[in-house]
Every structure is written in C-alpha cells, then in structure tokens.
Amino acid sequence: MIYQSPTIQVELLEDNIAKLCFNAPGSVNKFDRETLASLDAALDSIKQDSNIKALVLTSSKDTFIVGADITEFLGLFAQDDAVLLSWVEQANAVFNKLEDLPFPTASAIKGFALGGGCETILATDFRIADTTAKIGLPETKLGIIPGFGGTVRLPRVIGADNALEWITTGKDQRAEDALKVGAVDAVVAPQALEAAAIQMLKDAVAEKLDWQARRNRKLSALTLPKLEAMMSFTTAKGMVFAVAGKHYPAPMAAVSVIEQASTKGRAEALQIEHQAFIKLAKTDVAKALIGIFLNDQFVKGKAKKAGKLAKEVNNAAVLGAGIMGGGIAYQSASKGTPIVMKDIAQPALDLGLNEAAKLLSAQVARGRSTPEKMAKVLNNITPSLDYAAIKHSDVVVEAVVEHPKIKAQVLAEVEGYVSEDAIIASNTSTISINLLAKSMKKPERFCGMHFFNPVHKMPLVEVIRGEHSSEETIASVVAYASKMGKTPIVVNDCPGFFVNRVLFPYFAGFNGLLAEGGDFAAIDKVMEKQFGWPMGPAYLLDVVGLDTGHHAQAVMAEGFPDRMGKSGTDAIDVMFESKRLGQKNGKGFYVYSVDSRGKPKKDVDPTSYGLLKDAFGELKAFEADDIIARTMIPMIIETVRCLEEGIVASPAEADMGLVYGLGFPPFRGGVFRYLDTMGVANFVALADKYAHLGGLYQVTDAMRTLAANNGSYYQA
Numbered sequence: 001m002i003y004q005s006p007t008i009q010v011e012l013l014e015d016n017i018a019k020l021c022f023n024a025p026g027s028v029n030k031f032d033r034e035t036l037a038s039l040d041a042a043l044d045s046i047k048q049d050s051n052i053k054a055l056v057l058t059s060s061k062d063t064f065i066v067g068a069d070i071t072e073f074l075g076l077f078a079q080d081d082a083v084l085l086s087w088v089e090q091a092n093a094v095f096n097k098l099e100d101l102p103f104p105t106a107s108a109i110k111g112f113a114l115g116g117g118c119e120t121i122l123a124t125d126f127r128i129a130d131t132t133a134k135i136g137l138p139e140t141k142l143g144i145i146p147g148f149g150g151t152v153r154l155p156r157v158i159g160a161d162n163a164l165e166w167i168t169t170g171k172d173q174r175a176e177d178a179l180k181v182g183a184v185d186a187v188v189a190p191q192a193l194e195a196a197a198i199q200m201l202k203d204a205v206a207e208k209l210d211w212q213a214r215r216n217r218k219l220s221a222l223t224l225p226k227l228e229a230m231m232s233f234t235t236a237k238g239m240v241f242a243v244a245g246k247h248y249p250a251p252m253a254a255v256s257v258i259e260q261a262s263t264k265g266r267a268e269a270l271q272i273e274h275q276a277f278i279k280l281a282k283t284d285v286a287k288a289l290i291g292i293f294l295n296d297q298f299v300k301g302k303a304k305k306a307g308k309l310a311k312e313v314n315n316a317a318v319l320g321a322g323i324m325g326g327g328i329a330y331q332s333a334s335k336g337t338p339i340v341m342k343d344i345a346q347p348a349l350d351l352g353l354n355e356a357a358k359l360l361s362a363q364v365a366r367g368r369s370t371p372e373k374m375a376k377v378l379n380n381i382t383p384s385l386d387y388a389a390i391k392h393s394d395v396v397v398e399a400v401v402e403h404p405k406i407k408a409q410v411l412a413e414v415e416g417y418v419s420e421d422a423i424i425a426s427n428t429s430t431i432s433i434n435l436l437a438k439s440m441k442k443p444e445r446f447c448g449m450h451f452f453n454p455v456h457k458m459p460l461v462e463v464i465r466g467e468h469s470s471e472e473t474i475a476s477v478v479a480y481a482s483k484m485g486k487t488p489i490v491v492n493d494c495p496g497f498f499v500n501r502v503l504f505p506y507f508a509g510f511n512g513l514l515a516e517g518g519d520f521a522a523i524d525k526v527m528e529k530q531f532g533w534p535m536g537p538a539y540l541l542d543v544v545g546l547d548t549g550h551h552a553q554a555v556m557a558e559g560f561p562d563r564m565g566k567s568g569t570d571a572i573d574v575m576f577e578s579k580r581l582g583q584k585n586g587k588g589f590y591v592y593s594v595d596s597r598g599k600p601k602k603d604v605d606p607t608s609y610g611l612l613k614d615a616f617g618e619l620k621a622f623e624a625d626d627i628i629a630r631t632m633i634p635m636i637i638e639t640v641r642c643l644e645e646g647i648v649a650s651p652a653e654a655d656m657g658l659v660y661g662l663g664f665p666p667f668r669g670g671v672f673r674y675l676d677t678m679g680v681a682n683f684v685a686l687a688d689k690y691a692h693l694g695g696l697y698q699v700t701d702a703m704r705t706l707a708a709n710n711g712s713y714y715q716a
C-alpha cells in the first residue's frame, strides 16, 4: 500500500501502475475538505515513489465522485474573501499536482463524476467511462461556477462551444454524449472499465499514445481563431442571457470567465476563475440556490425516513377522473404503481385516459419513451365505474368535486369497499381534513394528499395530518408520493393547509391594489420580471380559474375572518360574477386564444379593464416597490404564522413548499431565506409602513422579537 486514509487508498499494481481508489465510508464519494486533504497527501506519496510509471483513478462505489460536499458551502462562503481565496488556491494546487505528475494518468469513471468529481477527471490525461457514467459541471445551478479548474480545463478538452453549453446549463451528460465531444476517450462495459483504463496507460507508457501532447493542450491558451472566438462568446452571451435571465448571474459569469481565460495559460486562467468564483460565492443568489439544494435533501431525507414506517403501496385507486384524478392516475401508473381510476361518468373516464395517452404520446414523440413503455403505463390504469374494482387498493386518493357533502358521502362509501387497513387520502384543496374525517369510521387511516395542477409537472405534494391520522397513514402517503416522483411535505390541518393559506393573502394584496386603481397587467409585469414569479397574480388566477379562486377565497375568509374576511366586492368577485373564469373559458383578467403555430396565447382585454374601472374607478400607477410590498408582505407574514403555529414544521419545508408548490423564485430561496437575506428587522420596518392596510400586514410578536435580537430563521 502506497497510501491509505479513510477516504483514499493507493496501491501499486502490475507494471508499476499505481491505482488511487476513492473509497469514502458512506454510500458515495464526495469532495469534502477531508477528501481533498487526503488526495493532496496521496499525491505526495505517489510523487515520492520512483517506481510508479502511471496512475489510474478509480472508485470502490457505484459512482466515481458525486461532487463537492455542498453542506460545507454556506459556512465556507461566509468567510472573508482572503480566506476563501486561500481555500480555492489550495484546492487548485491539489488538482494541478495531479495534472503535473511526471507520468501518464487516467480516470476510470462509473456513475456520477459531477462538479469536483468532473474536475478531477479533467486533471488526468485520459478518461475512460463505463456505460453508467454521468459527467457534468452543475455549479451554475447553485449560483456559482466550477472552482477547481473546470472552466479552464473543460474548454481545452472539448472545445469552447461544447464547454459553454455544459457549464452554462449545468446538465449531466451521459457517457455516449461525453464520448461524442471528446470529454472521455472511450466508453466500455462496466466489467471492462479498470482493465481498459490500465491498457490505455500501458499504451501511453509505451509511447503509443502521446499523453504529453494532451496535457500541454490543457496547460496552454485555447487555440481558437480570433473571429471564431468572438462569434462563439457573443452568441453564447445572447443565448445564456435569454435563458438564465438577469436574476441568475452565474451562467453569464461562466461565459465571461471562459472568454477571458481563453487567451491565457493555466496559471493565469485559473486566477480568473478564482476571482469570479469568490464573487459569485458571496451572492445572495448562490446562498438561496445552495439553500434550496440543502432543503431539498432535508425534505427528501425526511420522506425516506418515513418510508421505514410506511405500508407498501402496490395497488392504488383514485376517485374522480377529472383534471386532478386523471393526472394522479397518469403519475402513479408512469412511476410503476398500478391504479384504478373510478368515476361516476364514462365520458370522464374516457377524458382521463385520453389525457394520460396525450402526455405519453408527447414523450414518445420527444424520444423520451417508447410505444411499448407507453402501452405498459396505460395498462397500469384501470378505468372503472364500479367500486368493486378498488377492493385490493392499498391507498385510495379521493379527487372528486370540491364539495364537502359529496366528498363526505364518497369517503363513507369507500370505507365499505376497501380492506380494513387500506389508507384513504383526499386531494381536497380547501376542505378541512378534520371535518372530512368525521364521515369516516376509521379516521386514523385518513389524511390529505394535496397535489398541484398540472400533476405531472408540479413537484410538490402536501400531506395533511388530521388530528386522528395515524403515523402509519402519514408515512405511507409520504412514501407513495415519493414513489410517484413527487416531493412530499407533511403539514397540519387548517383552512388552505400551508400553500393555499399563504397564497390567498398574496391575492388579497393584489385585490387591494386593484381596488385602488392598480393595473393588473402592470402588476403582473413587476411580479414576473422584477420579483421573479413564473406568473403574476392576475395570470395565476386565470390559470387556477376564477371560480376555484372565488370559492377558495371564501373558505379562507371563513377560516381566518380577522385577517382574510372580506368587505365589499374585490377584483376576483368582479371577474367571477362576469363569468370570466380564466383560461378554462378563454377569458379572465386576460383573453386567451391560440396563435398561428397552435400555441396558447394571452392578451390584455379592454373588457376586463372596463369591468374593473366600473367597480374601482380610473387606473392609478403604483411604484414597483409598492406593488411588491403590498402583495408579498401578506404572504410572508402568513408563512411565518404557519411556522409559528406548527402548520409547517421548519423553515426548510416551508421554503420548499413555496418553491415546489407555487414556483416561488428559486433565486430568492423561499420566504424564510428572503427574510434572512433582507434582514428580519428591515422586513418588520417595511411591514409597519403598510400596517394601516389591515390584519394581513401585522407582523407577529415573535417576528418583532427576532428582529430586535437581530436573529434569523436559518442558522447559516
């Protein structure tokens, strides 16, 4: 053994080829500080051993290296620039040491080689992948750029255009795609991986392969004709800005770094990367995006733990084949859990199946599925008009019309058809789970399972714990949601649960602006372009449906009369009463049509402006900051209330609920990250300026205390 640590072992194989194996104690290899220090020490030992003629890097896990240890990032990035620079320089010295070894080197890559893992393989002369390999530099998705030389080495290995695409999109690349652009030298079967890498090294030692020429290419400036370089970088900037937009600076920074470094040798090029990396690491955007990554892991970890208590779900049923029922059936079937779709009307069943077939056909057309797979998924959905079909279901999801009496009746009926231990969940969006539980003989087997529309796209499922729901019920529904590829968050019962409870105060803020003459299209523009929501409030209401919005608003007003009770007519009433229901009937705040290419199109409509003018008078302009404050303050305070009341268990889960359920701008990280970034005291001062607008604008006592103590919701 040449070197051994808890994360890395180095041994000498035949023909004096050394093998460095990443072998961390957990299930995967990560580039934490310990592994980096260990790699440094391992390389020193290798350098000192004069017998060694070549080096192969391998992993004892199913994956090579999944990337940096992101749990270390927020603490690390909070340090002074000088400390951060010294960390980056030290880390890069290790990668340079690997690249500068006096003999040929190769990486044998299986599974993920992402981030720091990808930067490791780029520092070797050769890269052999097996068919399971996935390679990439996802850093821009976290608001930063690669910091271990990725922006310098990748363009020199695969060319500037390819590297720009890899780095600015942050996508993982499959082995065969990596081979096409020359990121790897060969792709082999998993069992042949190590032997193939060793053979390549033997050929290099025997000078059949010119490893030094490859290395020199990485050490020098990029060989790009001036005109071509200008074209590449200018095009990339335009495209990247169009996709990433002004709120996500990292992809653009990556283009600039690659451009500036393109004329430099390794040392200078790396310095350009270091400087840009440090600047981005300090941004609020990086903090928010890293926070989301960590929160996502936290939420998924909780769901995984719940899985241990869960009942296995092999057969499911959904009651109601409407928009939601059809979506739930499709999602369950496509993730491998057969599902009975029960309705009272044959046309509804036909429509539900047709919707599923449409989604599947689109996937086949895009090459993401095959006709065989499509047939299998459709076979997993059993349409039925008869309750007898749900007899063997482990979980039944009720998704019939949003009417308390109908739901109560359906839930009572269901209990008579399923086994004693079957779990029953309701997809209600507003009706109290405790209220619905009253119609059941065994309320402990019942909880809420709130999906979002469209089911196949929206990642969140709110699992609502009623006062009688058993732990097994909650755990089983959480596990089923995870199996469906969704991110479940467990919340306690209250009107609107978590997501709708915080959404309606935001709509109330919007209504308040309109009641004073605010222009809905101008408000949407500010909330989309400046705040970063995927849709402004008027557009979102049109998508949700003004009838649904109107109904849910009444439920919320009844549940929280002090804050959400209504006096007089608001803009939602105006639209609803004029039968402008939104996208579903082609007119709401906006009018909807189909453009010449068959794509849905929305336009402003003088009629809706006329109706609003009749109700609220002439239009009045509001400043962007005012619009943001008046809509966001109510949502933010309601979110804090949900945490204080234990409706949602942690800031991390609340923020993920907002990002995954509503599309809260990821670069802001969620309400709690947003509050921490702006400072709780600053928020309280801002909200106090709007306190005259009513109960939704009153901060809680706990917020005031936190503000006075200069506290925050997250630790880092």
Ligand SMILES: NC(=O)c1ccc[n+]([C@@H]2O[C@H](COP(=O)([O-])OP(=O)(O)OC[C@H]3O[C@@H](n4cnc5c(N)ncnc54)[C@H](O)[C@@H]3O)[C@@H](O)[C@H]2O)c1
Pocket: 319, 320, 321, 322, 323, 324, 325, 342, 343, 344, 345, 348, 399, 400, 401, 402, 403, 406, 410, 427, 428, 429, 430, 450, 451, 452, 453, 544
């Ligand atoms: N549409 C949304 O955006 C959304 C989002 C989240 C939750 N939800 C909730 O999901 C539920 C369904 O909403 P939807 O939009 O799919 O409604 P929908 O009107 O599209 O579908 C309801 C379906 O239930 C069927 N149905 C009625 N009574 C039935 C019974 N006794 N047994 C079986 N089927 C019956 C109807 O025939 C219809 O096909 C509601 O509780 C709603 O609040 C809707």
